[in-house]
Amino acid sequence: xxxxxxxxxxxxxxxxxxxxxxxxxxxxxxxxxxxxxxxxxxxxxxxxxxxxxxxxxxxxxxxxxxxxxxxxxxxxxxxxxxxxxxxxxxxxxxxxxxxxxxxxxxxxxxxxxxxxxxxxxxxxxxxxxxxxxxxxxxxxxxxxxxxxxxxxxxxxxxxxxxxxxxxxxxxxxxxxxxxxxxxxxxxxxxxxxxxxxxxxxxxxxxxxxxxxxxxxxxxxxxxxxxxxxxxxxxxxxxxxxxxxxxxxxxxxxxxxxxxxxxxxxxxxxxxxxxxxxxxxxxxxxxxxxxxxxxxxxxxxxxxxxxxxxxxxxxxxxxxxxxxxxxxxxxxxxxxxxxxxxxxxxxxxxxxxxxxxxxxxxxxxxxxxxxxxxxxxxxxxxxxxxxxxxxxxxxxxx
Numbered sequence: 001x002x003x004x005x006x007x008x009x010x011x012x013x014x015x016x017x018x019x020x021x022x023x024x025x026x027x028x029x030x031x032x033x034x035x036x037x038x039x040x041x042x043x044x045x046x047x048x049x050x051x052x053x054x055x056x057x058x059x060x061x062x063x064x065x066x067x068x069x070x071x072x073x074x075x076x077x078x079x080x081x082x083x084x085x086x087x088x089x090x091x092x093x094x095x096x097x098x099x100x101x102x103x104x105x106x107x108x109x110x111x112x113x114x115x116x117x118x119x120x121x122x123x124x125x126x127x128x129x130x131x132x133x134x135x136x137x138x139x140x141x142x143x144x145x146x147x148x149x150x151x152x153x154x155x156x157x158x159x160x161x162x163x164x165x166x167x168x169x170x171x172x173x174x175x176x177x178x179x180x181x182x183x184x185x186x187x188x189x190x191x192x193x194x195x196x197x198x199x200x201x202x203x204x205x206x207x208x209x210x211x212x213x214x215x216x217x218x219x220x221x222x223x224x225x226x227x228x229x230x231x232x233x234x235x236x237x238x239x240x241x242x243x244x245x246x247x248x249x250x251x252x253x254x255x256x257x258x259x260x261x262x263x264x265x266x267x268x269x270x271x272x273x274x275x276x277x278x279x280x281x282x283x284x285x286x287x288x289x290x291x292x293x294x295x296x297x298x299x300x301x302x303x304x305x306x307x308x309x310x311x312x313x314x315x316x317x318x319x320x321x322x323x324x325x326x327x328x329x330x331x332x333x334x335x336x337x338x339x340x341x342x343x344x345x346x347x348x349x350x351x352x353x354x355x356x357x358x359x360x361x362x363x364x365x366x367x368x369x370x371x372x373x374x375x376x377x378x379x380x381x382x383x384x385x386x387x388x389x390x391x392x393x394x395x396x397x
Contacts, residue, residue: 017079019322024077026328027084031075033119034084034112035067037195038103040217045105048208055099062095063088085112106209107198110320114194114230117328119218121241124335125187131342132180132248136173138346143169146354151269152362157261159397162367165354168258175251182247186240193220197227200319234324235313238331242306245338246299252345253299256292259352263289268358276351291348298341305334369394 011019027034039060046056066088069075081087086109092100146165153163193215196203203209215223224230262269272289280286308330312323369390376386 020079020082021325023083023325023328024079024081024087026332027077027087028070029332030113030116030120031070031077031084031088032067033116033123034088035063035070036119037112037115037214037218038088039063040214041107041195042103043217044210044214045102047210047213048106050102050105051099055096055102058096058099059092059103062092062100065095066091083109083113084116085109106203106207107195108200110199110231111194111197114197114234115218117234117238117331118190118192118194118220121190121237121331122187122219124339125183125190125241125244127339128244128248128335128342129180129183131339131346132176132183134346135342136176138349139169139173139176142349142352143173146356149354149356149359150363151354151359152367159362159364159367161370162363165359172251172255176248179244179248179251182244186237186244188221189237189240191221192224193218193222194224194230194233197224197230200227200231202227228318231320232318234320235309235316235327238327239306239309239313242302242309242331242334245334246303246306248338249299249302249341252341253296255345256295259292260289260296263352267362268355269362270358271353271355273351273353276348291344295341295345295348298337302334302337305330305337364397366394366397 042051042056042059042063045051046053051059066075075087075091077084077087081090089100089103092103094100143166149165150162151165151168152159153161153168193211195214195218196209196211211223224233259270259272261267263272272287274287276289276291277287278290279288309327312326316323372393373383373386373390376389377383381389
């Protein structure tokens with residue numbers, strides 16, 4: 001039964017299919033988090049006298065059972081349920097009777113979905129942080145494999161000045177540090193409980209609702225105090241999470257672009273192991289860097305998910321609007337793509353090694369022209385004059 005049904009005509013099948021969309025499938029990921037939020041809410045209802053001790057115990061057993069079934073892939077949300085919140089409440093109504101019918105006291109699906117999303121996002125950011133740390137470790141290991149090895153640095157895809165293998169790679173570790181700072185900031189924004197803000201306007205005066213208790217039980221650091229602001233955050237914080245993802249993917253894309261170029265015979269600065277390359281169905285000699293090409297392209301995929309959420313939210317009035325349902329899929333898709341990309345990048349980097357001979361061969365004389373000009377300037381020749389002298393000694397290529 002739908003939570004909003006009050007009797008009367010059933011919803012037209014075409015309207016039901018369209019409004020539900022694939023939300024019932026996406027909500028399989030949110031289901032355990034909604035159970036956690038419901039456990040906290042039920043404990044609060046016991047404290048405020050809505051539930052008895054025996055009713056709370058029954059609800060707790062059933063919610064833990066739902067989580068177990070979900071983990072085993074045995075609790076399925078049906079299209080007629082619309083979402084995980086309805087599926088869980090219907091289950092509680094069947095298994096707990098009157099106690100199950102009390103569980104929705106003092107909350108709305110609006111704050112339920114916000115709460116489940118925040119718990120899900122916090123978990124995802126924890127996983128992302130671990131993957132970023134693993135990425136930094138992988139980069140450090142690869143940088144050490146060619147520590148001090150000189151190689152050309154490039155601007156405009158042309159040789160510019162000498163750099164080193166470890167300086168080049170360590171730049172991506174430093175970029176990951178910036179992403180970790182951004183992740184920490186966004187995690188702080190997410191770490192406020194929306195549960196108890198109900199539909200977006202709080203509860204009528206005189207209704208007991210210990211929001212601090214539920215926040216503490218769910219592991220939130222604080223509360224969203226303004227209930228209208230809770231709904232303003234729907235989509236906005238999802239876009240922030242996806243912005244973090246797109247920043248991570250931007251760095252992976254540029255690293256991948258470097259590796260693709262530097263591994264070509266024309267550049268010859270590094271080698272790719274056969275275990276990370278694919279081949280051609282017609283050209284036997286081919287060894288293709290498909291994994292890095294896909295990593296390069298995935299940035300555009302994740303960026304599109306970020307823009308999708310921002311486009312959906314732009315122009316919406318305050319308060320909940322059903323448009324926001326469509327921000328859930330891009331959030332989940334962008335997070336999954338980023339998690340998968342970091343995992344693939346760490347695996348692929350294990351098959352990269354420097355080509356010391358290729359690096360030495362690429363260090364042609366003109367790369368030292370800026371150094372020559374600066375040495376003349378240090379000796380007292382005005383830099384612009386030194387620049388012109390160096391340009392004659394090292395003609396442009």
